[in-house]
Amino acid sequence: MALKVLPQELSQSAERIRRFLQEARAASSLNHPNILTVYDAGETEVRVDANGPVARVHFIAAELIVGKTLRELIHADKAPLKRIVGYLAQAADGVAKAHQAGIVHRDLKPDNIMVTTDGFAKVLDFGLAKLTEMREERSIAADRTRDGLILGTVAYMSPEQAQGQPVDHRSDVFAFGAILYEAAARRQAFSGPSDPDVLHRIIHDEPVPLAGVPAELERLIIRAMAKNAEERIQSMKDLALELRDISSGFESLKVQSRRRLSRTARGRWLSIAAAVFAVAAAGIAGFMLNRRPPYEPVRFAIAPPSGGIFAAMANSASALQFAIAPKGDAIAFVATTPGGHQQIWLRDIASVDARPLEGTDGAWFPFWSPDGDAIGFFASLKLKRIDIHGGAAVILADAPAGRGGTWSGEGIILFSRDGTGPLYRIPAAGGDVTPALALDGSRGERSQRWPSFLPDGKRFVYLSLSGDQVPRAIYTGSLGSSAVQRIVQSDGNAELAGPDELLFVRKGSLFSQRLDRRTLRAVGEAEMVERGIGFAPSILYGSFSASQRDMIAYARWTNPNRTLNWVDRTGRVLKTVSEPADWGASFIALRGSHALLNRAEPDVGTLDLWDIDLTRGVASRITTEDSDDNQGIFSPDGTSLAFTSNRAGAFDLYLRKAGERSDKRLVTAQGVITLTDWTHDGRYIVYSDRGVTTGGDIWILPFAEGKPARPFLRTPFYELLATVSPDGRWIAYQSNQTGEEEIYVQPFPNGGKPYRVSLAGGNVPVWSADGRELFFITHKNEIAAAGVKGDAAAPELTIPTVLFRMPGLMPVQPFHPWYAAAPDGRFLMVVTPTDNPPASITVSMNWSERLRNPN
Incomplete structure (x- = not known):
C-alpha cells in the first residue's frame, strides 16, 4: 500500500x-x-x-x-x-x-x-x-x-x-x-x-x-x-x-x-470559403457535392439553433432525428426552442443558418420527397407531409406511434404506423392506406419499421422484428410483391448510401455492408463506419442519414449524465443516489430502500433494468438479455419481478420468480405493452396496450387468481399510465378524450363513472403513500397535487395545487419524466443536468473513401 x-x-x-x-x-x-x-x-x-x-x-x-x-x-x-x-x-x-x-x-x-x-x-x-x-x-x-x-x-x-x-x-x-x-x-x-x-x-x-x-x-x-x-x-x-x-x-x-493543415489553418481556409459561399454558394456547393474520389473525407458539425436543443428520445439523449436531402444539398432536423416549441428545421449544407419549417409542430422522424421539395413526418398521432417552400401540412393517415417513412419517385409513401404490425403504403397526394407487406407468421414476425426506398423507387429495405433465431434483421422487399429477403442482422434502421453500401446499426455502432446491386445480397463482411452513435433502444432507431452523393450524417452517443435524486415538496434536490448514466427518463418503481428503472447501454445497444440501492447509491443490473427490457415492478412480497421485454419482437409482459432461471411470458401484446402497477394487495398487475382498432387501452391481469388478462377501460381514445390507489379503491390514469391529456380517477376494480382531476392538462399520475393525494405533471413540467377522498358514490376532489417545477432538463414532448412518491413525502426522480455540452450532428463528405482505402 x-x-x-x-x-x-x-x-x-x-x-x-x-x-x-x-x-x-x-x-x-x-x-x-x-x-x-x-x-x-x-x-x-x-x-x-x-x-x-x-x-x-x-x-x-x-x-x-x-x-x-x-x-x-x-x-x-x-x-x-x-x-x-x-x-x-x-x-x-x-x-x-x-x-x-x-x-x-x-x-x-x-x-x-x-x-x-x-x-x-x-x-x-x-x-x-x-x-x-x-x-x-x-x-x-x-x-x-x-x-x-x-x-x-x-x-x-x-x-x-x-x-x-x-x-x-x-x-x-x-x-x-x-x-x-x-x-x-x-x-x-x-x-x-x-x-x-x-x-x-x-x-x-x-x-x-x-x-x-x-x-x-x-x-x-x-x-x-x-x-x-x-x-x-x-x-x-x-x-x-x-x-x-x-x-x-x-x-x-x-x-x-x-x-x-492544422485546425486553425483549416479554420482560416473555411472562413475564406464561407465568404465565397456568400457570393456563389450554389456553384461551390455543386462542386463539393459532385466531386468524386480520390478525396479525403471531410467532416463538420451542425449545432442546434441558437438557444435550442436537438430533439431526442426519452430513453436515449443522443438519438437525434434528421434526414439529408436526396441531392445532399440540405438537411432537415428536429429541434426544440427554449420555450419548448418542437418543429422541423431546414439548413442548406452550404450555409451556416437554419430556418424553422412552420406547420411542423411536434414533428418526429422527418423524411424527404425524392425531388427535395417536400418533407414527410409524424405528429399528433398522424402521418403528414408539407411543402418546404410554404403551405400548410397535409394529414395523410393515422399513425399512433410512427416508426419511420420513405417516399418513392413513383409518388408512394411507405411507413410504419405503430410499434407493431406491417408496413403500409399510401399515395403521397393522399388516398387509401393499404398494407405493403404481410407479417411473416412462420418466423413470428411482429413488426416492420424504418423503411427506406432504394434509388429504383420500387425496392426498399426495412427492419423486421420477430421471435425467430434472428430477431432483428434488415430485409428487402418490393412494391407489388410479397417476396422478401434477409440481408443482414441489425439492431436498428438501415439506408443505402451510394450505389451499393448499406448503412445499418449494430451494438450501438454504425456499419456498412457492401451489396450486390442486382440481388441485394451481402458481399463480404460488414465494416464499422463510426463507433458509438446515438441509438434509441426500445424503438430501435439509430441516429444517422445518408444521401446518394457519398455523404452521411450521424450523431455520436454522449452520456447525458442523468442521475436518480431525492427531491422534496419544494423541488429542492436533497441527495443524488446513483452514478451519472443514460438512465431512462421513464418508469421508476420504488420499493422500500430500492428503486427499479431502465438504463441504455451504448456499447451493446440495449435497454436493461437496474436495481438501485438507495441507501448506498449502488446500482446492479437485473436483466442482461440481448433485448430491450423496459418497465419493471417487484411484487409486493418481493418474490417476483414483472417486466416488459421485446425479446419476441414486441413488448410483451414477462414474469421472473426468485430462484428460477427462465422467464415466463404472461401476456402477448396486441400492440405495445406498458407496465404501470402491481396493486398493493398483490392481486392485479396493471398495464396498457395499444389495440388494433382502439387507442391505448387499460388492462388488468388477475395475477393472484391465475386468470387471463381482461380490458378494464377500452375506448377510441388513449387511456394510459394507470395506477391503483394504495387502498385499492381507485384507479388513476391519463386520457386524451377531451383532445388534451388529462388525469382521471374511477372506482376499482369494477370500474364506474370517471372523475376528472386535472384542470388544464396532466400526465403521469402517481399516488401518495397514504392515498390521500394524487400527483401528476402539468403541461409546464410542474408537479401538482390534488386531494382525493370519499367513496365511489361521492368522491371529494380538491383543486390541484402546483408544488414545484421539476428540476433539470426536460425531455421533449410527448415524453414526460417519471417519478415516484415515498412514504416520507419526498419524490424520487431522474434529473438531467442542464449544463451538459449540447449534442451535435456530424456531416461526413466522401465518407466511403475510408472504406475503399483503409491504409
Missing part, C-alpha cells in the same frame, strides 16, 4: 480539506482496472519524533504500483509507439469511467499515468485534481515542482484552462491529446522559456506537424487538441475506442508523410 499526504500549506483551509477528502472518496468508488485503487482517505495525528509536536495529516491510502511512468517510457526507454498507444488506450478507458461518474481529472500528464510491470496502465491522482482548482490563486510556477497546486500542469492545459475559464471533461480530452502528441513526437506539444510563453502558445499556436506517424493517429491527435472544445472529440470513451482500434491494427496503418 502507498500513502500520499496532503502538504501542510494546503491543509489550512477547511474547504480545501473537505474537497480533498470528497474527491478522494469519489475516486475510491470508481473501481476500474486502469485507475489507481484508493482504499481510504482521511486524517490522523502524527509526531515527527518522540518529543515533537503533534500534527494533523490528511492522507490518501492507495495501491502500491511497481512500474514506470509514461514519461519514462516515452523519453528514457524510447518504448515503441505502438506499445505506448496501447497503454494510452487503457488509460483513456479509465478516464472515461471517471467522466461517467462526473469526475474530471484536470491534471492529466505523462507523470500521472503509470504502467505496471505486467503491462497495465494506471491513471493516478484523481483525489487531488479537483481540490487544486483554485481560481482565486494561480501559482503556475510552483505547479512545475509540486503536483496538483492548480488546475493542471501548464504544458498539458487546455486553452480554456489556460484562460481561467470553466472546464469540463473535454479539457481532459485536450490534455490526453497533448500526451498522445508527446508520445508520437517525443517532445511536448507546447513548450517555451517561461510559463506565460507556454500558455500563450496553447491558446494561440498549433503544435509542429507530426511526421512519420500513422495518419489515423495524427487525425485523432488533431481532433483531440482542437482549440474550440466544441470541435474536439466529445467523449473520452470515443477516444479510448479509437485508440484501441489504432493499436490493434498499428502495423497496417498508413504512415503520414505530408504536412497536414
Whole structure:
C-alpha cells in the first residue's frame, strides 16, 4: 500500500480539506482496472519524533504500483509507439469511467499515468485534481515542482484552462491529446522559456506537424487538441475506442508523410470559403457535392439553433432525428426552442443558418420527397407531409406511434404506423392506406419499421422484428410483391448510401455492408463506419442519414449524465443516489430502500433494468438479455419481478420468480405493452396496450387468481399510465378524450363513472403513500397535487395545487419524466443536468473513401 499526504500549506483551509477528502472518496468508488485503487482517505495525528509536536495529516491510502511512468517510457526507454498507444488506450478507458461518474481529472500528464510491470496502465491522482482548482490563486510556477497546486500542469492545459475559464471533461480530452502528441513526437506539444510563453502558445499556436506517424493517429491527435472544445472529440470513451482500434491494427496503418493543415489553418481556409459561399454558394456547393474520389473525407458539425436543443428520445439523449436531402444539398432536423416549441428545421449544407419549417409542430422522424421539395413526418398521432417552400401540412393517415417513412419517385409513401404490425403504403397526394407487406407468421414476425426506398423507387429495405433465431434483421422487399429477403442482422434502421453500401446499426455502432446491386445480397463482411452513435433502444432507431452523393450524417452517443435524486415538496434536490448514466427518463418503481428503472447501454445497444440501492447509491443490473427490457415492478412480497421485454419482437409482459432461471411470458401484446402497477394487495398487475382498432387501452391481469388478462377501460381514445390507489379503491390514469391529456380517477376494480382531476392538462399520475393525494405533471413540467377522498358514490376532489417545477432538463414532448412518491413525502426522480455540452450532428463528405482505402 502507498500513502500520499496532503502538504501542510494546503491543509489550512477547511474547504480545501473537505474537497480533498470528497474527491478522494469519489475516486475510491470508481473501481476500474486502469485507475489507481484508493482504499481510504482521511486524517490522523502524527509526531515527527518522540518529543515533537503533534500534527494533523490528511492522507490518501492507495495501491502500491511497481512500474514506470509514461514519461519514462516515452523519453528514457524510447518504448515503441505502438506499445505506448496501447497503454494510452487503457488509460483513456479509465478516464472515461471517471467522466461517467462526473469526475474530471484536470491534471492529466505523462507523470500521472503509470504502467505496471505486467503491462497495465494506471491513471493516478484523481483525489487531488479537483481540490487544486483554485481560481482565486494561480501559482503556475510552483505547479512545475509540486503536483496538483492548480488546475493542471501548464504544458498539458487546455486553452480554456489556460484562460481561467470553466472546464469540463473535454479539457481532459485536450490534455490526453497533448500526451498522445508527446508520445508520437517525443517532445511536448507546447513548450517555451517561461510559463506565460507556454500558455500563450496553447491558446494561440498549433503544435509542429507530426511526421512519420500513422495518419489515423495524427487525425485523432488533431481532433483531440482542437482549440474550440466544441470541435474536439466529445467523449473520452470515443477516444479510448479509437485508440484501441489504432493499436490493434498499428502495423497496417498508413504512415503520414505530408504536412497536414492544422485546425486553425483549416479554420482560416473555411472562413475564406464561407465568404465565397456568400457570393456563389450554389456553384461551390455543386462542386463539393459532385466531386468524386480520390478525396479525403471531410467532416463538420451542425449545432442546434441558437438557444435550442436537438430533439431526442426519452430513453436515449443522443438519438437525434434528421434526414439529408436526396441531392445532399440540405438537411432537415428536429429541434426544440427554449420555450419548448418542437418543429422541423431546414439548413442548406452550404450555409451556416437554419430556418424553422412552420406547420411542423411536434414533428418526429422527418423524411424527404425524392425531388427535395417536400418533407414527410409524424405528429399528433398522424402521418403528414408539407411543402418546404410554404403551405400548410397535409394529414395523410393515422399513425399512433410512427416508426419511420420513405417516399418513392413513383409518388408512394411507405411507413410504419405503430410499434407493431406491417408496413403500409399510401399515395403521397393522399388516398387509401393499404398494407405493403404481410407479417411473416412462420418466423413470428411482429413488426416492420424504418423503411427506406432504394434509388429504383420500387425496392426498399426495412427492419423486421420477430421471435425467430434472428430477431432483428434488415430485409428487402418490393412494391407489388410479397417476396422478401434477409440481408443482414441489425439492431436498428438501415439506408443505402451510394450505389451499393448499406448503412445499418449494430451494438450501438454504425456499419456498412457492401451489396450486390442486382440481388441485394451481402458481399463480404460488414465494416464499422463510426463507433458509438446515438441509438434509441426500445424503438430501435439509430441516429444517422445518408444521401446518394457519398455523404452521411450521424450523431455520436454522449452520456447525458442523468442521475436518480431525492427531491422534496419544494423541488429542492436533497441527495443524488446513483452514478451519472443514460438512465431512462421513464418508469421508476420504488420499493422500500430500492428503486427499479431502465438504463441504455451504448456499447451493446440495449435497454436493461437496474436495481438501485438507495441507501448506498449502488446500482446492479437485473436483466442482461440481448433485448430491450423496459418497465419493471417487484411484487409486493418481493418474490417476483414483472417486466416488459421485446425479446419476441414486441413488448410483451414477462414474469421472473426468485430462484428460477427462465422467464415466463404472461401476456402477448396486441400492440405495445406498458407496465404501470402491481396493486398493493398483490392481486392485479396493471398495464396498457395499444389495440388494433382502439387507442391505448387499460388492462388488468388477475395475477393472484391465475386468470387471463381482461380490458378494464377500452375506448377510441388513449387511456394510459394507470395506477391503483394504495387502498385499492381507485384507479388513476391519463386520457386524451377531451383532445388534451388529462388525469382521471374511477372506482376499482369494477370500474364506474370517471372523475376528472386535472384542470388544464396532466400526465403521469402517481399516488401518495397514504392515498390521500394524487400527483401528476402539468403541461409546464410542474408537479401538482390534488386531494382525493370519499367513496365511489361521492368522491371529494380538491383543486390541484402546483408544488414545484421539476428540476433539470426536460425531455421533449410527448415524453414526460417519471417519478415516484415515498412514504416520507419526498419524490424520487431522474434529473438531467442542464449544463451538459449540447449534442451535435456530424456531416461526413466522401465518407466511403475510408472504406475503399483503409491504409
